[in-house]
Each structure stands twice: as structure tokens, then as C-alpha cells.
Amino acid sequence: MTAPDPRTAPRAFLEHLYRTAVHRALPLHNTAAFLPPPPKGRTLVLGAGKAGGAMAHAVEALWPADAPLSGLVVTRYHHTPPRPQGLPQRIEVVEASHPVPDAAGLQAAQRILALTQGLTPDDLVLCLISGGGSALLTLPAEGLTLEDKQRVNRALLESGANIAEMNCVRKHLSRIKGGRLAAACAPARVVTLTISDVPGDDPSIIASGPTVPDASTCADAVAILQRYAIEVPGAIMSLLEQGALETPKPGDPAFAGHQVHMIATPQQSLEAAAEAARAAGIEAHILSDEMEGESREVGKVHAALARAVAQRGAPFARPCVILSGGETTVTVRKEPEGTPRGRGGRAGEFCLGLAQALQGQAGVFALAADTDGIDGVEDNAGAFVAPDTLQRALAQGMKVDAYLARNDAYGYFSAIGDLVVTGPTHTNVNDFRAILVA
Structure with a gap:
């Protein structure tokens, strides 16, 4: 399968890497x-x-x-x-x-x-x-x-x-x-x-x-x-x-x-995605298939790395794809009585933390999704982040901090059309994360 051009279709390109990872498993x-x-x-x-x-x-x-x-x-x-x-x-x-x-x-x-x-x-x-x-x-x-x-x-x-x-x-x-x-x-x-x-x-x-x-x-x-x-x-x-x-x-x-x-295994799927990126002329770097920790914090760490690559060309030269896997966690914050609970899973919360920390960094696109096609208990696999994510959400009166505070990644990315929905994939090798620094 030929990969979409990452320069003109970054989301389609990242979705192609995700499908390649799932196919391997x-x-x-x-x-x-x-x-x-x-x-x-x-x-x-x-x-x-x-x-x-x-x-x-x-x-x-x-x-x-x-x-x-x-x-x-x-x-x-x-x-x-x-x-x-x-x-x-x-x-x-x-x-x-x-x-x-x-x-x-x-x-x-x-x-x-x-x-x-x-x-x-x-x-x-x-x-x-x-x-x-x-x-x-x-x-x-x-x-x-x-x-x-x-x-x-x-x-x-x-x-x-x-x-x-x-x-x-x-x-x-x-x-x-x-x-x-x-x-x-x-x-x-x-x-x-x-x-x-x-x-x-x-x-x-x-x-x-x-x-x-x-x-x-x-x-x-x-x-x-x-x-x-x-x-x-x-x-x-x-x-x-x-x-x-x-x-x-x-x-x-x-x-x-x-x-x-x-x-x-998760590593095999990440390696398949890396090969697909390289076949499209984009260098790929696998950070780890064993990442754990709070999803939003892992998102912030990935954002710091992506910003360094985008702004200084280090530790990786751009353009490149940064890949990682593992199983992060979400600690659900207790809401006051009568407050609607947020919706979302590990991948969505990672994307919220990532978008918050990227602050609209030019040239950085990301996709995080669960390889079983279901992020937590919702109907999406994950979400997509672009340089204009925060701007498009603000235009609808949505502040990323508020959505993070109530663990509502689904509500945030659904409103701006950036949920990744695949349906069940019939396999499961954990979280898949791909960041394109164009």
C-alpha cells in the first residue's frame, strides 16, 4: 500500500502508519x-x-x-x-x-x-x-x-x-x-x-x-x-x-x-510502521514500546521532544516520525456532584496533554490510538493533533485546560472533528503513537 504524501496529507500519512502497525499484529x-x-x-x-x-x-x-x-x-x-x-x-x-x-x-x-x-x-x-x-x-x-x-x-x-x-x-x-x-x-x-x-x-x-x-x-x-x-x-x-x-x-x-x-508484540508493530515511514522517504525513530505513566504527562514529554526537533533539528533531523508504544494510565479526577463526567481514554488524554504542551508548534502533527480500535470505552481509537488544534477549539469556546481537568478528550476532539475512528481491529498490541515533524 502506497503511503499518502506526508507533506500534503499529514493526517492520512499518520493513519497509514497506524494501519500498517495494526496489520502487522x-x-x-x-x-x-x-x-x-x-x-x-x-x-x-x-x-x-x-x-x-x-x-x-x-x-x-x-x-x-x-x-x-x-x-x-x-x-x-x-x-x-x-x-x-x-x-x-x-x-x-x-x-x-x-x-x-x-x-x-x-x-x-x-x-x-x-x-x-x-x-x-x-x-x-x-x-x-x-x-x-x-x-x-x-x-x-x-x-x-x-x-x-x-x-x-x-x-x-x-x-x-x-x-x-x-x-x-x-x-x-x-x-x-x-x-x-x-x-x-x-x-x-x-x-x-x-x-x-x-x-x-x-x-x-x-x-x-x-x-x-x-x-x-x-x-x-x-x-x-x-x-x-x-x-x-x-x-x-x-x-x-x-x-x-x-x-x-x-x-x-x-x-x-x-x-x-x-x-x-508492540515492538514488531512499531517496526512495521517505521519501515512504512522510511519507504515514504521519512526517517523514523522508535523511542520505546514500553512507555508507562500518566497519559497527559507522557504527552507533554513527547511534545518537548517534538518542539526540540522542530525548532533546533535535534536530537533528530527533520522531517522525521517519532514512534512510541506502551500502556499509559489515566487517573480520573473526581467531579463535583451533578457534574457530567468526561469521556475518553489513554490515547485521547495523551493527545490533550500533547496539544497543550505543543502550543500550536508549526510543522508538528500527531496521532495516538489504541491498536484494538477502542480508546477506553468509547467508539474511537484515538485522536489527531495538528498545529491549529488549539486555535480551532478556542474558536468554539473550548479551552484545553478545562477538558484535561475533567478527562474529556472525547468531547474535545469530537467537537473539532479530530477523533480517529476505526472500529474494532481484531487485534491488540497496546498504544500506538506517531508524531510527524515536517
Whole structure:
């Protein structure tokens, strides 16, 4: 695909880089090399995540037609891609809520755990794991209700906790995450295919690691709950403090012979975008695929770098594209009673912080979007920033500081026509950010 000219169509050019990054992470392009041969017994496919439907379709397309294959995968509502024509369905795909779990996710997790009963050493369990699985695969610990999990999940999402901290808590409040699904599959062999959406590509953090050992502890979960002032029922806190909800650890024989394959990562997608930029004659620089921190602050840091390039040609010569990935956080500010809550996600808030700090810097354009096509819980993937962003918003009486104060990136960029809307992409390798310094 030929890239639009970055000099005359900067937004289209940045959207082209985003699509290139997403395309690199699609399951059908990355699965074949990691599929094991069919076992002596049966093959059971289990999975959870925003890429779950696409991963299931890829396995169905690539698995030998004469080899037994069945299973169940749960993905987010409206994230199941259209079934390729002529592809027979052998893996059931169901949908549930994300980022806050619901009864459909609970039912799916119960069914998935039930399917592990009666497995033998001759059987293979192929687990398809991608980001979003923590909410989609919800099975509360004994004594914890779905309503409790929903409340804790909302509090974690609004607290500013990073993904490792959130998933540490989720693992210890679950009967299926933190390696417990793999333990339930014994004595069958387990092979996990995973798409990374976390900084560092740690499989124990992706979807809260249902099939891999967990090095975090109940004490870690207690410390996180206390750090962010998140309440859980007293009986559950007592169990955590006693270590009674501990997860299977590295070295546990339940994981003997298991394999984990990372089939797509944020770094691979950033490298694909960099190659596309260079093919268009624009030098590209990847800062990191592991950036964390408050989205607005990360935006300000990127703005400082872009201004230096635009004004002084350092540390990079212009024209160039600056790329980064990772998983930032948004701490939701509490509004006075009766005040409408802002709308937006990590990518939008990054763009607000970036635009505020750029102050209309000439020649700088940016796009930030989540690679799953959904920024938080909204219908946009992210947003676009141009030198005239603040000016166009002010013309409508909108001040960027006020929108940042109430976490309302969606309202800000929607009003000036700069939301990036893609719909679900059927993969998920985390945040994508691209800044063009023309």
C-alpha cells in the first residue's frame, strides 16, 4: 500500500502508519509458525481477549481439516470478525463486556473451566490469549461476587494503577487467572499463543496470565489495594492477608512441558510502521514500546521532544516520525456532584496533554490510538493533533485546560472533528503513537 504524501496529507500519512502497525499484529499473519502438530488425543482450544475471535479463525483456517478441533473463546462485544467464506466453525466464540466484566464473561469463564474436565496426557490444550482477557475471563474467588469484581475493576481503572498492578489484584481475586487455568488442564499438554498488549511482553501480565506461573503474591495484591485505597470485602482482605488466595508459582509441576509463544508484540508493530515511514522517504525513530505513566504527562514529554526537533533539528533531523508504544494510565479526577463526567481514554488524554504542551508548534502533527480500535470505552481509537488544534477549539469556546481537568478528550476532539475512528481491529498490541515533524 502506497503511503499518502506526508507533506500534503499529514493526517492520512499518520493513519497509514497506524494501519500498517495494526496489520502487522493480525493473528492470521502470525499464527502458522507457532502451531504444534495435532496430538494423539484431542485438541481443545480455550481463549480470551480482544483478539480472541480473530485468533480462533486463524487456528481454524490453519489446523488440519482431518484433525479433531473444538473449544471456546471469549472476546469483547462486537469484536468477532466476519467468518471467512467457506471456513467451517469448530471453535465457539462468545462475547462479553470489557473493561468492566459482566455476567456473560462469568458464564464464559465457567464454561471454559468446565471444558478442562476429563483431559488426558494425550490431549493438547491450545490457549489463545490477548489483551482484555482479564475482564472477559472473570471467575471471582470464593466469597467474592460478580458485583464485587465489577466495583474493584472500576476502581482500579480510575485509580492510575499501571497494568501490572491491576492484573496482580485481578489474579488473586480469581479462580481462573494467574496460572489457574493451566493447572486445571492437567494432565494435558498446554501450548499458549499470546498477543502482547503490555510493556515488556510479560505473559504473566497479559490477560492476567491464566496459563502461566505467577511470581506476584497475595501480599503484593494487598499493598496495591492499600496504595490506591480500593476496598474489598473484609473476608476477602483477610484471605489475602493470610495468603489463602495464592496463585501457582514458577517451578510448579502443573506447568511442566507447557509452552508459551508470543505471536505479535508492540515492538514488531512499531517496526512495521517505521519501515512504512522510511519507504515514504521519512526517517523514523522508535523511542520505546514500553512507555508507562500518566497519559497527559507522557504527552507533554513527547511534545518537548517534538518542539526540540522542530525548532533546533535535534536530537533528530527533520522531517522525521517519532514512534512510541506502551500502556499509559489515566487517573480520573473526581467531579463535583451533578457534574457530567468526561469521556475518553489513554490515547485521547495523551493527545490533550500533547496539544497543550505543543502550543500550536508549526510543522508538528500527531496521532495516538489504541491498536484494538477502542480508546477506553468509547467508539474511537484515538485522536489527531495538528498545529491549529488549539486555535480551532478556542474558536468554539473550548479551552484545553478545562477538558484535561475533567478527562474529556472525547468531547474535545469530537467537537473539532479530530477523533480517529476505526472500529474494532481484531487485534491488540497496546498504544500506538506517531508524531510527524515536517
